[in-house]
Structures are given as C-alpha cells and as structure tokens.
Amino acid sequence: MATFNLNINGKTHQVEADPATPMLWVLRDHLNMVGTKFGCGIAACGACTIHLGDMAMRSCQLPVSQVGNMPVTTIEGLSENGDHPVQKAWLEIDVPQCGYCQAGQIMNASALLKANTNPSDEEIEAAMNGNICRCGTYTRIKKAIKTAAAEINGAA
Secondary structure: OEEEEEEEOOEEEEEEEOOOOEHHHHHHHHOOOOOOOOOOOOOOOOOOEEEEOOEEEEHHHOEHHHOOOOOEEOHHHOOOOOOOHHHHHHHHHOOOOOOOOHHHHHHHHHHHHHHOOOOOHHHHHHHHOOOOOOOOOHHHHHHHHHHHHHHHOOOO
16 A cells, blocks of 8 residues: 555545556546446546546556556546536536446547547547447537537637
8 A cells, every 4th residue: 555645636636555556446436436437448448538638548447556647537526516518518418328437438529629629530539449438428429529519719
C-alpha cells in the first residue's frame, strides 16, 4: 500500500491503495465517485473514460501510480451544473438510450472538442472509435458532438 495525493475534479484527495490499482477502482471504491463506469476492464469499450490532464484515458487500465500530479477529471467534474456544451448537446439531441456508456462517450467527446473545436465527421469517428455503445446511438453521438462544437464556436 502507498499513499497518493490526487487532484480529482479540482480537489485534492488522499488515497491509500496498491500502486497497481486502476484509477477506475480508486474513483469508485475509494472515493465513491461512481459516474465512471466499469465496462470491460481491458480498455476496449470506453465506458470508464476520464481525463488525465486534457487527454481522454481509459481508467480501467491506468494505475493510480502513473497519475502523479496530473489533474484528473471525471464525469462528475466536467461541469458543476451539467452545462458543459457536450452535456447540453447530449440532452438536446436525446443521445442516451440505455445510458450506460454515456459518461465515457461524453468524456471522450469533450476531450476531442478541447483539442479540436471544429472536427470533421472523419475526425469525430476516429476520436470516438473504441467508445462502444451497445444501443447503437452513434449517429446521435456524432450529431451531438457537432452541436456542441457549434456552441463552442459561437454558431449555436
């Protein structure tokens, strides 16, 4: 066991955990932040996506020991009131069906738009590849990303 001081959603959290513990389980089991979902455990589905700095990362395969001083953002910390442009677009376009994958989808989409505020269809597809939606809401996801991009760019 080791002690880690983690910057999560703008707050410092002290956690005692095995250095190999994936961030997913640190978030869910140690800090009771359950918005980040367990999907596959092998970084193949994207349900567990968080931000490490500005990068979308699969938390199920990210050991707590590799986080260091990098800020971590979870779905709970993306916006205080659920008013991030991606979250608003998700509601406007009515993206979720079952909803299980949506936190990971939103986190991946928001990282994309932070890096590229006007992505093409091909760039959206490439960035979102690997975030699996069992319900097949991919068309609505792409439309919501374009809607959020328009808001970010002042065209909404």
